[in-house]
Amino acid sequence: MKEDKAHPLGVPGGGTWPSNDDASSASRSPTVTGLDRWLARTMLSLNGNPRIALVLWDGEEISGGGGPPVARARVHDRRTLVQMMRSPSVGFGDAYSTGLVEVPEHLVELLEEVYLGLMHAGAKWSRLQRLRASRTRGNTPSEARENIHHHYDLGNDFYRLWLDERMVYTCAYYEHPGQSLAEAQIAKMDHVCRKLELQSGQHVIEAGCGWGALAMHMAERYGVTVEAYNISRQQIEFARAQAHARGLENRVRFIEDDYRSIEGECDAFVSVGMLEHVGTERYGELGAVVERCLRPDGRGLIHSIGRSAPAPNDPWIEKRIFPGSYPPTLTEMGRIFEPYEFSILDVENLRLHYRETCRAWLDRFDAVADKVAEMYDMNFVRAWRLYLAGSTAAFAVGTLQLYQVVFAPRGTNRVPWTRHHLYQDSPRLD
Amino acid sequence: MKEDKAHPLGVPGGGTWPSNDDASSASRSPTVTGLDRWLARTMLSLNGNPRIALVLWDGEEISGGGGPPVARARVHDRRTLVQMMRSPSVGFGDAYSTGLVEVPEHLVELLEEVYLGLMHAGAKWSRLQRLRASRTRGNTPSEARENIHHHYDLGNDFYRLWLDERMVYTCAYYEHPGQSLAEAQIAKMDHVCRKLELQSGQHVIEAGCGWGALAMHMAERYGVTVEAYNISRQQIEFARAQAHARGLENRVRFIEDDYRSIEGECDAFVSVGMLEHVGTERYGELGAVVERCLRPDGRGLIHSIGRSAPAPNDPWIEKRIFPGSYPPTLTEMGRIFEPYEFSILDVENLRLHYRETCRAWLDRFDAVADKVAEMYDMNFVRAWRLYLAGSTAAFAVGTLQLYQVVFAPRGTNRVPWTRHHLYQDSPRLD
Numbered sequence: 105m106k107e108d109k110a111h112p113l114g115v116p117g118g119g120t121w122p123s124n125d126d127a128s129s130a131s132r133s134p135t136v137t138g139l140d141r142w143l144a145r146t147m148l149s150l151n152g153n154p155r156i157a158l159v160l161w162d163g164e165e166i167s168g169g170g171g172p173p174v175a176r177a178r179v180h181d182r183r184t185l186v187q188m189m190r191s192p193s194v195g196f197g198d199a200y201s202t203g204l205v206e207v208p209e210h211l212v213e214l215l216e217e218v219y220l221g222l223m224h225a226g227a228k229w230s231r232l233q234r235l236r237a238s239r240t241r242g243n244t245p246s247e248a249r250e251n252i253h254h255h256y257d258l259g260n261d262f263y264r265l266w267l268d269e270r271m272v273y274t275c276a277y278y279e280h281p282g283q284s285l286a287e288a289q290i291a292k293m294d295h296v297c298r299k300l301e302l303q304s305g306q307h308v309i310e311a312g313c314g315w316g317a318l319a320m321h322m323a324e325r326y327g328v329t330v331e332a333y334n335i336s337r338q339q340i341e342f343a344r345a346q347a348h349a350r351g352l353e354n355r356v357r358f359i360e361d362d363y364r365s366i367e368g369e370c371d372a373f374v375s376v377g378m379l380e381h382v383g384t385e386r387y388g389e390l391g392a393v394v395e396r397c398l399r400p401d402g403r404g405l406i407h408s409i410g411r412s413a414p415a416p417n418d419p420w421i422e423k424r425i426f427p428g429s430y431p432p433t434l435t436e437m438g439r440i441f442e443p444y445e446f447s448i449l450d451v452e453n454l455r456l457h458y459r460e461t462c463r464a465w466l467d468r469f470d471a472v473a474d475k476v477a478e479m480y481d482m483n484f485v486r487a488w489r490l491y492l493a494g495s496t497a498a499f500a501v502g503t504l505q506l507y508q509v510v511f512a513p514r515g516t517n518r519v520p521w522t523r524h525h526l527y528q529d530s531p532r533l534d
Numbered sequence: 535m536k537e538d539k540a541h542p543l544g545v546p547g548g549g550t551w552p553s554n555d556d557a558s559s560a561s562r563s564p565t566v567t568g569l570d571r572w573l574a575r576t577m578l579s580l581n582g583n584p585r586i587a588l589v590l591w592d593g594e595e596i597s598g599g600g601g602p603p604v605a606r607a608r609v610h611d612r613r614t615l616v617q618m619m620r621s622p623s624v625g626f627g628d629a630y631s632t633g634l635v636e637v638p639e640h641l642v643e644l645l646e647e648v649y650l651g652l653m654h655a656g657a658k659w660s661r662l663q664r665l666r667a668s669r670t671r672g673n674t675p676s677e678a679r680e681n682i683h684h685h686y687d688l689g690n691d692f693y694r695l696w697l698d699e700r701m702v703y704t705c706a707y708y709e710h711p712g713q714s715l716a717e718a719q720i721a722k723m724d725h726v727c728r729k730l731e732l733q734s735g736q737h738v739i740e741a742g743c744g745w746g747a748l749a750m751h752m753a754e755r756y757g758v759t760v761e762a763y764n765i766s767r768q769q770i771e772f773a774r775a776q777a778h779a780r781g782l783e784n785r786v787r788f789i790e791d792d793y794r795s796i797e798g799e800c801d802a803f804v805s806v807g808m809l810e811h812v813g814t815e816r817y818g819e820l821g822a823v824v825e826r827c828l829r830p831d832g833r834g835l836i837h838s839i840g841r842s843a844p845a846p847n848d849p850w851i852e853k854r855i856f857p858g859s860y861p862p863t864l865t866e867m868g869r870i871f872e873p874y875e876f877s878i879l880d881v882e883n884l885r886l887h888y889r890e891t892c893r894a895w896l897d898r899f900d901a902v903a904d905k906v907a908e909m910y911d912m913n914f915v916r917a918w919r920l921y922l923a924g925s926t927a928a929f930a931v932g933t934l935q936l937y938q939v940v941f942a943p944r945g946t947n948r949v950p951w952t953r954h955h956l957y958q959d960s961p962r963l964d
Contacts, residue, residue, distance in 0.1 A: 223875075223945060279952060412875040412944060435868035436876055445653075445842040447932055448864055451881035456947060502877055502945045514842060515653060515932045517886060522709060527957040 136162045140182055147189050152225025154217035160185075168221070175214035178206040197420030201487040211489070212466070215497035223501065230460045232527070243383035243428055245362045249335050251381060251428035260315070265475055266468040271315035271342065274377035274407065275506045278335040295322040296374065299450065299510045300403050300524045302326040306371035307399055309333075311363040311390075312378025316343025316356070323355040328372075330356045333363055341437040366393050371402045376470035379408035379437070380429045387432075387439035395444040401518045403510065404446065409458070410434065410507045418494070429502055445514040448525065454506040459499035466492040566592045570612055577619050582651025586644050590615075598651070603644065605644035608942040614655060627850030631917040641919070642896070645927035650753075653931065672856055673813035675792045679765050681858035686766035690745070694791050695905055696898040701745035701772065704807035704837065705888040705936045715894040718887070723751040728956050729880065729940045730833050732756040736801035739763075739827055741793040744809025746773025746786070753785040758802075763793055796823050801832045806870045809838035809867070817862075817869035825874040831948045833940065834876065839888070840864065840937045848924070856922045861934055875944040880953065884936040889929035896922040 135245070144158045144166040157165045157173035161181050167173050171481055181183050184204040187195035199205040200209050207214055243251070260271075268286040276296045278290035296318065302308070304327030316339070322328050334340050340360045349355050363378065373394050382390055386397035394404055409431040416422075417430050434451065442447060469492055477485050498504040512519050540784045549623040587595045587603035591611055597603050609615050614634040617625035629635040637644055670844055673681070690701075697703055698716040706718035707725045722806055726748065732738070734757030743749050743762035746769070752758050764770050770790045777786050793808065803824050839861040846852075847860050864881065871878060899906070899922055907915050928934040942949050 129658065220945065267935075277952075412877050413872045433868065433872060434881075435865045435872060438863065438865035440870075442843045442863060442865060445932075446936060447842050447883065447885070448881065448937075449883045451864075451878065453877065453879045453949075455877070456949065456951065500947070502875075502947075505877060507878075515650065517930070517932075519883075519886065521886065522707075522957075523882065523953065524957050527954050 122244075134182065136160045136164055140185060141166060143185055143189055144179075147192070149183075150225075151192065151218055152221025152223075154214075154221035156214050156217050158185075168217075173216055174217055175207060175210035177214060178208070180204045180206075191419070193419040193421075194423055196488060197424060197487070200490050201424070201483050203482070203486065205297055211493040212463070212496045215494050216501050219497055219501045219503045240497070243381070243386050245364060247428065248362065248381065251426075253336065255425065256314075256426055257338045259479070260338050260342045262476065262479060263315075265472045266465060268462055270317040270321075272317045273314050275409075275454055276461040276464075277454060278457050278460050285461070285468070288461070289317070290321070292457075293318050294325070295526065296376065296407065296508070297322055297326050299508065300372040300374060300405055301520060301525070302328050302372060304328065306379065307331075307369070308372045309368065309370040311366060311373070311375040311393070312381070313339070313343065313358065315339050316346055316358055316378065317472060318376060319343070319356045319358070320347060320350060320352055320376070323352050324350070329367075331359060331368065331370075332356065333359050333361050333366055335360065335362055349503070363393055364389055366397060368397060369396050371399055373398050373402065373404040374407075375405070376407040377409075378384070379406055379478065380431055383428065383430060384432055384436050384439060387436070388443055391440040391444050391446070394440070394446070395513075398513055400513050401516045403449075403512055403519075405508060405510050406437070406440070407506070407508045408437070410437070410505045412502065412505060421491065426489055434507060434509075437507070437509060441509075441511055446511040447514055447516075447519075448509060448511050449519055450508075450510040451510045454508060455499050455502065455504070458504070458506045461498055462492055462496040462499060466496055545652060547653070553687050561897060564612065566594055570615060571596060573615055573619055573868060574609075577615075577622070581622065581648055582654050584644075584647035584651035586647050588615075591642065598647075604647055605637060605640035607644060608638070610634045610636075610740045621849070623848050623850040624853055627854060627917070627920060628845045630920050631854070631913050633912070633916065639922040642893070642926050642930070645924050646931050649927055649931045649933045673811070673816050675794060677858065678792060678811065681856075681928060683766065684857055685855065686744075687768045689909070690772045692905050692906065692909060693745075695902045700747040700751075701743055702747045705839075705884055706891040706894075707884065708887050708890050715891070715898070718749070718891070719747070722887075723748050724755075725956065726806065726835055726837065727752055727756050729806060729938065730802040730835055731950060731955070732758050732802060734758065737761075737799070738802045738804060739796055739798065739800040741803070741805040741823070742811070743769075743773065743788065744807065745769050746776055746788055748804070749773070749786045749788070750777060750780060750782055753782050753902060754780070758785075761796075761798065761800075762786065763789050763791050763796055765790065765792055782845035793823055794819055796827060797831055798827060800827050801829055803828045803832065803834040804837075805835070806837040807839075809836055810856070810861055813858065813860060814862055814866050814869060817867070818873055821870040821874050821876070824870070824876070825943075828943055830943050831946045833879075833942055833949075835940050836867070836870070837936070837938045838862065838867070840867070842932065842935055851921065851924070854917055864937060864939075867937070867939060871939075871941055877944055877946075877949075878939060878941050878942040879949055880938075880940040882938045884938060885932065885934070888934070888936045889926055892922055892929060896926055 140160060141386065143159065148154065148158065148166065148168040153169035155168055155171045157167045157172050157176045159165050159176050159178040161179065161232060184199045188200060196205060200207065263273065268289050270289060272289040275292065276285060277292035278288045279291040302322060306328045308322055308328050309329045310319050310330055310332040313334045316332060319330040319332040323330050339359060340358050343358045347353050347358065398404055411431050411433050414433055414436065423430065469488060473485050570590060574590065578584065578588065578598040580597065583599040585598055585601045585604050587597045587606045589595050589606050589608040589826045591609065611634070614629045617629060626635060630637065693701060693703065698719050700719060702719040705722065706715060707722035708718045713721065713767040732752060736758045738752055738758050738760045740749050740760055740762040743764045746762060748763040749760040755759050767790060770788050777783050777788065828834055841861050841863050844863055844866065852859065899918060903915050
């Protein structure tokens, strides 16, 4: 492992990681004082007294209320404690990433406790937050390109280490107990295709296609042609190579461009895991793209991380992991649909499936942490572990939701009569 | 039949029907002039040139564009034409009700054409309407009681003539082709119960229970106890008599009170067809009732007529049929859920099922029109025919939607893993 090796894309967030000079030098920290204990207790209290313990640099434990701690976070020095107090999200996130806070075990459980504490204690506080929630974000085409580059162009080799073999980086669908991640990703793609009622010969437009797994799945299994858009160059290059290898070049076209540039007509419009990066103030533009492209009897599906009530994105996630991202409520998603009177046919919440998906990613990531450290450094490994553990926890306690929304242009009656067809073997070509 | 017999509750809307002195005296109308033709053409044009014909009092036909007319409306005199021009909804509605406009056949198809014309041509006009859409409505407890009395207390004998035997007055669920109205209403109740995952021994609170069919079905088939609220005295009396006859008094309690008075705790909160009468400015109060009553691991379902985009209620429906009613969008329904961070689990749109339901009601109503005229008068018969035909047409073309929204309190993970269980035989006691 190489500690402190420079990040190939620069430091996530474009800034510099905080120094961890003190990480291996607890001896330099002053003795724990009454003020330190007060700070630790106050921080736990402001976070709704989660059942966790802060272990201070002399080994002393400060616990939240309501039972024995489910996990412990070791804080290396006073400066880190003060940083966490001043900025719980970024302070904790950066301290964890640089090793100034350690959670030797039960990281997911610790984060679940913190999120639950905030959910129950922070009603007033979170209402204040909501006032800021829908602020304008930088998601012009060029800003979007930079934001997407930051995360999705980390390198195909990196994602290949811990995603499933098809490189699907969105919520899976664990249709049956005991399914593997790879099986659940295929089940998700089939679930989406059934919801879209794809018929052989139809044409599909996909906005934000990742590494192309869904586009190729639709073409191979459902006999459709697909135009799939993405602004991540590395993803597009991977997808094109895959399409070539699978002989799908005539049926799937991967286009390196922004969703706002989408042209042409389609029978189905699908977007899985892109909306999080669009920004609510651009939802009308996305709706206009769909209105322009989707045939009168067509069908649309938008799959997105979301929330039950508006809230700003987690500041550390925004700063270090997903700049420009925002998980919307269903009400906010209405800004896509209502101006064009799209008829919402079906909404399904797959929150617990995303908990399972993130947990599987976290396990796989942990298993290759050494290799990731070789590629980047330990700060990067810890940051990504925190991101994956935090996502697992957020879906587990309901801080985040996952919505699949199926819709149709206004006025069409070519809509499914019931949803029985989603729960039977779907017609496939193979 | 008794023409012009006084309505037992007074004239719907509390006003007076317009006179139909001229209905049988077309001879008194002046000759059709160029101005009349211009008026008729302009009215069709403003309505998006639907494929219908207006037959003027001398027999002359004025047609909308785009193909041969699918239906004809006979306008008895110039005054009626001017009324319809000045106020398309109330003018037409009242003229039809009093016989000053006649549609001898294809009434549903005529209304479908009008709604489609408005939908396609009236985009700008309807955006203007939306500005007015969410205006405050009179839905305080006492106003609500008056509004509900106006419609639901027309008399159990009246509704018994044309509803199914269980007196279910909400959208049915035609689970299989060829089902009767009665079968589809049972299927709807089972669909709702499966979505709520009712377990024997649980307690259910129902807000707005109509004649009690769902409450009794839940108790009989799913082994739950129910407290069901309604402010329509006639419906509550009918429901209590039914519960007595079926030996359910110990398991279903019918309470004549407003949803705002609901108390106690429940495992499931259900409301089918009440939200239309709540008024958007009261949705927060409804959310507070649910928050207060629903146990942390409970489940809720709200079933309501809705829209794809905000629009004011049809003025004639508001004036003559359902004072104080308003069909919300999903975004507007968010005002119930988001303040309390309820997690939306599932939304299903049953629009075409309501088209079938209304069509069945219309057929059954037409079959007993003579009896209804005996009870009330022909104006009442025509008004209700128009209301049922208009509802059929509105669900057919998508002016109205039907949403079933399933939700859970924030944070609970006792939610169904998939929706498979809705599409298999559900566990029942019998």
